[in-house]
Amino acid sequence: MSDASYTINDLLYLMSRLRDPETGCPWDRKQTFSTILPYTLEEAYEVADAIEQQDYAHLKEELGDLLFQVIFYAQMGQEAAYFNFDDIVHTLVAKLVRRHPHVFPDGTLQSNNQDNPISEAEIKGRWEAIKQQEREEKAAAYPEKASAPVSILADIPRALPSLNRAEKIQKRAANVGFDWPEAIQVLDKIEEEIYELRREIENGEQDKIKDEMGDLLFACVNLARHLKVPSEAALRSTNAKFERRFGYIESKLALQGKGFDDVTLDEMEALWDEAKALEKS
Numbered sequence: 001m002s003d004a005s006y007t008i009n010d011l012l013y014l015m016s017r018l019r020d021p022e023t024g025c026p027w028d029r030k031q032t033f034s035t036i037l038p039y040t041l042e043e044a045y046e047v048a049d050a051i052e053q054q055d056y057a058h059l060k061e062e063l064g065d066l067l068f069q070v071i072f073y074a075q076m077g078q079e080a081a082y083f084n085f086d087d088i089v090h091t092l093v094a095k096l097v098r099r100h101p102h103v104f105p106d107g108t109l110q111s112n113n114q115d116n117p118i119s120e121a122e123i124k125g126r127w128e129a130i131k132q133q134e135r136e137e138k139a140a141a142y143p144e145k146a147s148a149p150v151s152i153l154a155d156i157p158r159a160l161p162s163l164n165r166a167e168k169i170q171k172r173a174a175n176v177g178f179d180w181p182e183a184i185q186v187l188d189k190i191e192e193e194i195y196e197l198r199r200e201i202e203n204g205e206q207d208k209i210k211d212e213m214g215d216l217l218f219a220c221v222n223l224a225r226h227l228k229v230p231s232e233a234a235l236r237s238t239n240a241k242f243e244r245r246f247g248y249i250e251s252k253l254a255l256q257g258k259g260f261d262d263v264t265l266d267e268m269e270a271l272w273d274e275a276k277a278l279e280k281s
Contacts, residue, residue: 011068012085015075033076040069041159052236099130128175131155152176163232166221174225183226190219241279248275 018028043066050059074085097104102118104111136150152172156165173179180186197212224231249271253259260268 011071012074015068015071019075019079028072031072031076033073036069036072036076040066043069048236052233052240095134099127101126101130161232162217163221163235166218167225167231170222170225180222180226183223186219186223186226190216190223193219244279245272245275248272248278 017023018025021029043062047059047062047066050056050062070088071085074083074088077087078084093109097107097109101107102123103113105113132150132152135152135154152175153169156168156172158165160168170179180189193212193216197209197216200208200212221231224234249268252271252274253263
């Protein structure tokens with residue numbers, strides 16, 4: 001093995017070898033854009049988990065796994081004559097230069113920064129205006145849709161986790177003034193949604209219960225957004241907290257030689273309270 005560090009070109013070459021029709025890996029050769037997609041989502045979540053755990057040594061490996069997904073798509077795109085890795089890089093750099101006129105004022109990568117700094121609010125406003133222009137340009141590529149106005153919600157990926165997508169939808173709507181002015185008004189909306197959910201639970205119509213449950217979750221995401229709390233991260237944190245406390249119950253029961261069938265709900269809740277108190281102390 002060479003002492004020199006591998007480069008992106010080495011990774012591209014490795015990928016071409018894995019996909020070689022005659023000498024490549026059978027598993028890699030048979031993959032498609034669709035079959036790789038679940039792995040891409042999984043790798044993205046593993047990156048998020050490493051960051052939340054502050055496991056930076058492991059993060060390096062997880063980022064590599066995520067990068068490999070991009071390389072995989074680039075190889076398949078090249079084989080199908082859709083695009084190659086250089087096309088991906090060019091499109092990304094061009095988009096980022098275009099979306100940061102406060103850094104690249106004449107629209108080139110080598111341009112000098114402006115002398116007069118602008119505020120974060122101004123940057124955000126320009127960003128949204130540029131993205132809206134990009135959405136309109138994309139729509140212009142499809143004449144059959146040209147008669148319809150381009151929605152500001154048009155390019156929010158449907159494959160996003162529902163909490164993340166709800167937050168993005170709400171932010172887009174807020175950018176044009178469709179938003180509650182104060183968090184307390186969102187709390188009022190949550191209470192209204194709880195009342196409506198209770199009513200449908202009493203009526204026992206499952207479809208309406210699901211609908212009202214969705215409205216309640218959407219309102220909770222809205223509250224989190226107003227409080228500047230990322231809803232997806234908040235829920236992941238609560239999931240981890242539940243796992244820790246439930247694990248405490250399991251370990252305490254194991255020490256007593258008991259299983260869940262051997263204790264009451266009140267006994268389990270007492271152990272839960274112990275775990276909660278230990279965390280707070």
